[in-house]
Amino acid sequence: xxxxxxxxxxxxxxxxxxxxxxxxxxxxxxxxxxxxxxxxxxxxxxxxxxxxxxxxxxxxxxxxxxxxxxxxxxxxxxxxxxxxxxxxxxxxxxxxxxxxxxxxxxxxxxxxxxxxxxxxxxxxxxxxxxxxxxxxxxxxxxxxxxxxxxxxxxxxxxxxxxxxxxxxxxxxxxxxxxxxxxxxxxxxxxxxxxxxxxxxxxxxxxxxxxxxxxxxxxxxxxxxxxxxxxxxxxxxxxxxxxxxxxxxxxxxxxxxxxxxxxxxxxxxxxx
Amino acid sequence: xxxxxxxxxxxxxxxxxxxxxxxxxxxxxxxxxxxxxxxxxxxxxxxxxxxxxxxxxxxxxxxxxxxxxxxxxxxxxxxxxxxxxxxxxxx
Numbered sequence: 476x477x478x479x480x481x482x483x484x485x486x487x488x489x490x491x492x493x494x495x496x497x498x499x500x501x502x503x504x505x506x507x508x509x510x511x512x513x514x515x516x517x518x519x520x521x522x523x524x525x526x527x528x529x530x531x532x533x534x535x536x537x538x539x540x541x542x543x544x545x546x547x548x549x550x551x552x553x554x555x556x557x558x559x560x561x562x563x564x565x566x567x568x569x570x571x572x573x574x575x576x577x578x579x580x581x582x583x584x585x586x587x588x589x590x591x592x593x594x595x596x597x598x599x600x601x602x603x604x605x606x607x608x609x610x611x612x613x614x615x616x617x618x619x620x621x622x623x624x625x626x627x628x629x630x631x632x633x634x635x636x637x638x639x640x641x642x643x644x645x646x647x648x649x650x651x652x653x654x655x656x657x658x659x660x661x662x663x664x665x666x667x668x669x670x671x672x673x674x675x676x677x678x679x680x681x682x683x684x685x686x687x688x689x690x691x692x693x694x695x696x697x698x699x700x701x702x703x704x705x706x707x708x709x710x711x712x713x714x715x716x717x718x719x720x721x722x723x724x725x726x727x728x729x730x731x732x733x734x735x736x737x738x739x740x741x742x743x744x745x746x
Numbered sequence: 747x748x749x750x751x752x753x754x755x756x757x758x759x760x761x762x763x764x765x766x767x768x769x770x771x772x773x774x775x776x777x778x779x780x781x782x783x784x785x786x787x788x789x790x791x792x793x794x795x796x797x798x799x800x801x802x803x804x805x806x807x808x809x810x811x812x813x814x815x816x817x818x819x820x821x822x823x824x825x826x827x828x829x830x831x832x833x834x835x836x837x
Contacts, residue, residue, distance in 0.1 A: 636778075664757075664760045
């Protein structure tokens, strides 16, 4: 059974697109057939983060409007044959997407992929609503920071009320992914801790991605961080999160770049 | 907690963030899916007062201040010139 997973957050700049690319690539590496769909109409970026920006011919809106067939618009990743991208339009506006049109595309994608990962735009407007509309599961990307946590709470409320599953009395399975986490600052009381965030949002944790320069390095070269530097701390965090999505039980650790005295001093711990 | 805190001398701000979020979200979750109560109050107050005094709708301000223990509802209505005399004669 194909799963539709939305990567969402409410707040912008927390790492939705990075997460979509990293988890999409990790799932594909695990042998799953994956399509990542960019819902950020007018401000597409998933193509750039995946290094496919020069291969975009047709996009989601062309498919929704019947201008292009789905196979024409899908871009297969050059590194991972199991990974495909359905890009967003860069020129049209977000009203070009219709609920029925998106529904048709998702239904069709479900037939040929194991995972349909919808990269939501920021905000709670139409694009974000449509990205979550048909989701079976949701990854809510949250930074340990007040505005991000508040927006995540709002998004959780929408996942519980505005999705097709919610309207049918079913649940969207929700997971919190904490990104840009700095264990040292959390230990010093300068940053909300993992426990704080989870207690406030009352939603299970999928993983903890530490703040790292490797994320920027990977997007600079257009490669998901899980492929670009698999041994880096964020890549290991995303790989663990992906295995949890696949149902594995893995101890929750904050992958770190340095080990030893500093970590002990900073009171590093996992939630 | 960490030994670094003892030396840094700066107070931890995360507990403040946590408390502010807890208060705010408890409130916002309660309002979710309901019509905007303040807007509704404002409309109704405006309708009642307008029955007696001609009002500029923009001069009716309804404000809510939420505290941890006490919350206040502030209603500020600016009366047009001469309206006070109408009240005096009525009283």
